[in-house]
Amino acid sequence: ATNLRFAGTDKTYADGTVALTGVDLEIRQGDFVSVVGPSGCGKSTLLRLASGLEEPTGGVMEVDRGSLAYVFQDATLLPWRTVEQNVRLLGELHHLGKGETRRRAAEAIELVGLSGFEKHMPHQLSGGMRMRTSLARSLTLAPSLFLFDEPFGALDEISRERLNSELLTLFTTQEFAALFITHSINEAVFLSTQVAVMSGRPGRIVGRVDVPFPYPRD
Ligand code: ADP
Numbered sequence: 001a002t003n004l005r006f007a008g009t010d011k012t013y014a015d016g017t018v019a020l021t022g023v024d025l026e027i028r029q030g031d032f033v034s035v036v037g038p039s040g041c042g043k044s045t046l047l048r049l050a051s052g053l054e055e056p057t058g059g060v061m062e063v064d065r066g067s068l069a070y071v072f073q074d075a076t077l078l079p080w081r082t083v084e085q086n087v088r089l090l091g092e093l094h095h096l097g098k099g100e101t102r103r104r105a106a107e108a109i110e111l112v113g114l115s116g117f118e119k120h121m122p123h124q125l126s127g128g129m130r131m132r133t134s135l136a137r138s139l140t141l142a143p144s145l146f147l148f149d150e151p152f153g154a155l156d157e158i159s160r161e162r163l164n165s166e167l168l169t170l171f172t173t174q175e176f177a178a179l180f181i182t183h184s185i186n187e188a189v190f191l192s193t194q195v196a197v198m199s200g201r202p203g204r205i206v207g208r209v210d211v212p213f214p215y216p217r218d
């Protein structure tokens with residue numbers, strides 16, 4: 001199944017800035033696509049289109065927003081709620097019921113390696129742990145597509161590597177597709193089944209590399 005498809009997609013902002021032109025990109029179940037490229041080439045715009053924050057101005061874009069999760073760099077946790085209360089938030093908003101919300105939150109907290117930290121407040125956590133809490137919160141809705149916008153960009157290198165490994169494990173054990181924006185080609189190759197390279201003003205996809213599957217996972 002296709003989770004996200006751009007075909008000849010263009011985006012011109014209201015002020016006339018042409019941010020994207022002729023973007024073709026398809027993400028199916030089981031794909032982890034990273035987009036790399038210099039600042040200003042339209043990576044964030046691509047994610048804003050996928051998430052519905054912006055509308056394309058030309059071409060085609062298809063996405064099922066009902067099962068989409070958007071993970072930003074600033075893990076936006078509610079500071080007055082504990083880890084588990086933060087992770088339960090989406091279940092509560094979607095009226096999944098108290099028992100189901102608790103069950104899913106507990107499972108997600110375990111998946112991201114935060115067992116034992118349920119009662120901690122966000123300010124007691126490291127940046128990496130806050131990001132994991134945010135990931136866990138998204139996982140409770142079992143999204144079929146994750147959009148990641150430089151999610152670990154603010155973390156130090158060790159934390160970043162650790163989280164990348166954990167994300168890769170999550171991706172290989174849970175069922176979701178991903179579009180991952182990053183400045184780091186290493187990170188892109190490590191995580192992805194495909195790396196798309198964007199460049200230019202306006203931005204376009206100038207190259208793609210399929211990452212052979214067992215590498216670097218073995
Ligand atoms: P990247 O994420 O690769 O740095 P962006 O998608 O943020 O690139 O930006 C692509 C281009 O669109 C840039 O020229 C940027 O200045 C411009 N741009 C981004 N957001 C807006 C906006 N809201 N209005 C006008 N121009 C924008």
Ligand code: ADP
Pocket residue numbers: 113114115126127128129155158159160162
């Ligand atoms: P950051 O990415 O901000 O450096 P990490 O998530 O890597 O933070 O964790 C920083 C520290 O927090 C770790 O060195 C460890 O002491 C503690 N920590 C993080 N996650 C766990 C965990 N699941 N179990 C026990 N300690 C943890």
